[in-house]
Amino acid sequence: MATEVRVPTLGESVTEATVATWFKKPGDAVAQDEMLCELETDKVTVEVPAPAAGTLSEIVAAEGETVGVDALLANITEGAAGEAPKAEAKPAAKEEAPATAPAGGGESVDVMVPTLGESVTEATVATWFKAVGDTVAADEMLCELETDKVSVEVPAPSAGTLTEILAPEGATVEASAKLAVISSGGAAAPAPAKAAEAAPAASTGKDVENAPSANKMMAEKGLTPSQVMGTGKDGRIMKEDVQKAASGAAPAPAATAPAPSAPRPPSSADDAAREERVKMTRLRQTIARRLKDSQNTAAMLTTYNEVDMTEVMALRSEYKDLFLKKHGVKLGFMSFFTKACVHALKEVPEVNAEIDGTDVVYKNFVHMGIAAGTPTGLVVPVIRDADAMSFADIEKAIAEKGARARDGKLSMAEMQGGTFTISNGGVYGSLMSSPILNPPQSGILGMHKIQDRPMAIGGQVVIRPMMYLALSYDHRIVDGKGAVTFLVRVKEALEDPRRLLMDL
Template identity: 50%
Template sequence: MSTEIKAPVFPESVADGTIATWHKQVGEPIARDEVICDIETDKVVLEVVAPADGQLVQIVKDEGDTVLSSEVIAQFEAGAVAAPQEKRVEEEVAHTQAGAAPVVERQPVQDQAPAVRKALTETGIEASDVQGTGRGGRITKEDVVNHQTVAPATTPLSVAVGERIEKRVPMTRLRKRVAERLLSATQQTAMLTTFNEVNMKPIMDLRQQYKDVFEKRHGVRLGFMSFFVKAVTEALKRYPAVNASIDGDDIVYHGFYDIGVAVSSERGLVVPILRDTDRMSYSEVESNIRGYAAKARDGKLSIEEMSGGTFTITNGGTFGSLLSTPILNQPQTGILGMHKIQERPMAVNGEVVILPMMYLALSYDHRMIDGKEAVGFLVTVKELLEEPAKLILDL
């Protein structure tokens, strides 16, 4: 008797999802708690696991299909299943013993699973050319991928100036959602960016002096982000408009400091939130950021960890950017852009000195924040970073 496999219950902020990948096909043996499918939402990728040992008997939703919360996506049958490869070998042995050569069945393309038909169509590979390893000699998606690796079927679009290949792939839901939010921010806000620069030498000297003791005491490396998070938190206290958001015709002033830290992942840009940064120690900031970065790489960030936030920090310097204009993360009204630390000649007390400098960029919604407040906020961040003693001593 088969049971229904349903999509997870989505949070209220997530309307639907898309079937990203079927890891198992109909008839393949599946172990309990093994991942059978990935569902991609606007914010995270959710895994669907097998409720017991068994096999899929029907895939209701194909890759690329939209699914709603708790919607049926497949039919599952519990029970022990012989491994496809073992069963095929047994059939071949029995056939050989009967005096005939082993025969491998080749299923017509129309008889294949939806994901397999899609893979065959996209690659241009004929079903008859693929060695099936699935149940009864059926072709799996992995068979198509493996065949393409051994004998690529991609045809050059033009040979006039050599091989010119194009690859068309659908945009992921996360990438589409990021694009929509960025476009909305540029169209629906009066976004403006102001710049300043900060001398990073005081923080670099402090970090060099105490990094070993800090790591030994707290079990985490002392980076630059904790200084920026604490400096931004203090500046937000002094300029509450930068920590506010616009909701329709209302201004919402937040009495807490939840700072989002933009993290790049293979699936796109994600922004996990550090909650109540005014109550966090430097080691807690560093530990949380590193934990979020690891989760982002593995696609394990939860929706709750990326929801909310009153201000955002993004670090383009990680990739070598010297200067940029970050785009607002609505409904927030401010975002700080960090950049590459670059040694430059600077005038100090009438003398030219080589110093490690960083450009800072504050993008803000001019509907909410006046230029005076924006510049004051950024100057405060600069001063606190250049005199970290004031930051640590709360001066």
Template identity: 60%
Template sequence: MATDVIVPTLGESITEASVGQWLKQPGEAVAADEPIVALETDKVAVEVPAPVAGVMGEQMFQPGDTVTVGALIARILEGGAAAAPAPAPAAAPVAAPVAAPAPVVEAPAYDAISPAVRGLIDTYNLDPASISGTGKDGRLTKGDVLAAIEAGTARVKSAAVAPVAAAPVAVAAPAARREERVKMTRLRQTIARRLKEAQNTAAMLTTFNDVDMSAVIEARAKYKDHFEKKHGVRFGFMSFFAKAVVLALKDVPAVGAAIEGDEIVFKDYADLGIAVSSPGGLVVPILKDAQAKSFAEIEKQIADFGERARKGTLKIEEMQGGNFTISNGGVFGSLLSTPILNPPQSGVLGLHRVEDRPVVRGGQIVVRPMMYMALSYDHRLIDGKEAVTFLVRVKEAIEDPARLLIDL
């Protein structure tokens, strides 16, 4: 008896996905509720579990194929037995003892690696055996590959070493130049479409300011150890900026509003999109009701977003909604940028790296840790005066954090 596996509901307004990777192959035993296939939607990866225990049967689609919600994607054979491995042949008698060969490290089966991860490995010409997998059954994820590249532990593929010959070895000719075409992931296609949509729809403009980070750095240095000990999370800068944005949105509510048809929708809450990096690209989970959260609650949720973004386990509903976004390009070393709106939002705050710069204070040139801030906004809804006022409110709150506590 076979049980059909159907593509489940993937989230509001999402009707299709791509097959990213089969986690079980035909003939393999499957437990009930065990993930058998990973689907890639416009926003996140979704694992589809087996409805019953049995043996993996027919697979209707290949990695990279598009599937729709409700489609038959595979079948599970109930009561079947997994294919048993072939018995090893009996060892032939050895006439004389010989030296044992050096152990061989078994590399992950190349065909078992998802197309997205395989494309990344091929791009950098990496040896999969040099990378530890953290996915299901030790499978490699994009996060594993990127982490290994960043740590310098990923090895480049090399040809097997040939026996030393008496004759000199001829120098190989330079490898021919080559090009490779890799299909864009659904997430990258969605990012491209939405960014272009924002440029085509909104009257986008960016205003800049700089902020002296001395007070925030001093407060963080003074309390970070006690904060981490008490709350179990690192005390970063993002909670200060989230709180400052909440304060600024109260003074300039148009920045958190949205245009719907011929109406402007004002909101009395702050659902902040926090842009985080994932192996498939930038994703923006929503920090809901930031106006009601403490510093510790904000830091914990942002840390959780970042961790699950790297693992690809963010839920679709966690990235829906939001009425303002904060994007911190400074973690990658960016000095200045013009962030693009995340429709239908009307504002996005870009943060950048902190660096010591000479500034004038009290008629004297002094060195201060400065950061450039950029506010991109929809000029159809927000006037220049409102945009500048909003950015000044954020600057004032960061340079005098006591304002965050007494709501000034």
């Protein structure tokens, strides 16, 4: 008996959706209410559960297709009959790998790519924490995947032995792809020997993973990890370590060189031997692509000003202890800048707008993006409705988002929908820079290092803590007058914070 899977009700005034991700493929067994796929509408993501248990026999609407309400998505064959083809297909697949066939009653469990997040369809396998033949516990972390923005940990779905890795490190996998196979029985003994035979260089006997290029070169040179001294983090073996070990292992040819004192011209081969080629992470690839797209698309221009931070620093110094005691969070500079930008955006709304084709979309709210540097690259978590938040709410949100960004725990939803961005290069010591727009936004404010400088005030030269400000903007939508006005309003609000209270 076949059961149809149809598009559910999408919400008021929503008539169509796009199939974003299928979490199952034809032939897979599904349980009732298990999530089959994810649909994207203009505003929300809709999950489609299985209406009945059985086998997914057919997918009618593939990923990327646009479907209407109640459209047919797939068919499920109910009952044991639907599982028969899958059971028959198993022996044929096992004929190719007889070493794992005599499992003695062991049951194989597939390790699949988990849900990656809204609009994310693929990921890169960053690190395997287990090798073929290793015993794993249920929910123990097996590997880590990298997407455009976040890292995803993959736990073991059951206890057993890791008998096969289908997606090695560096491989790109689609959502719901198979990563590995775990045997929950006790007869996977041949697997460790097979793994050691196939990749002797990958087993180091240490808790750290060597560079993939180093493992490859050790296999080529016939070296074992015990013969190589690792100079990387935590003793990690790098490619150059293998090269040093290989050259040291055969000193005789070098000793017979006819003219050791004669200078040898440098060659590209010598330089290549001291290089290490590392594939860019998906996050770095996305950053590179988006920044270049921003430069190619927007008519980007930057205007500069400087702000005297005396009043903000005095106010912060006077109230920081009371602020911490009452709100449980430190009073920093970012809340002042966020408030000042919100104040300026109300006066110059085109800086808080975006271009959509031939239309200009003005945002009557401020979703503030706060750029944050992480060990894996720059991310921009978004503080939603910052224009309706207090100083304490802003500081709490910045602290929480910053911690999640550093830990790689931000979701895709937390980095989408920003209308304006603040980037603080001053924390790294930058004195002046031109930030690049975060499309489709039309403005980004660059903060910089606070530095004491001599200033002429009231006919006298005095030392003041000064900061350069930079506003990069899309000149297609923001005129020079609007950009300069915005930056002046930010400067005025920071030099006299009382203006924020009076909305002046």
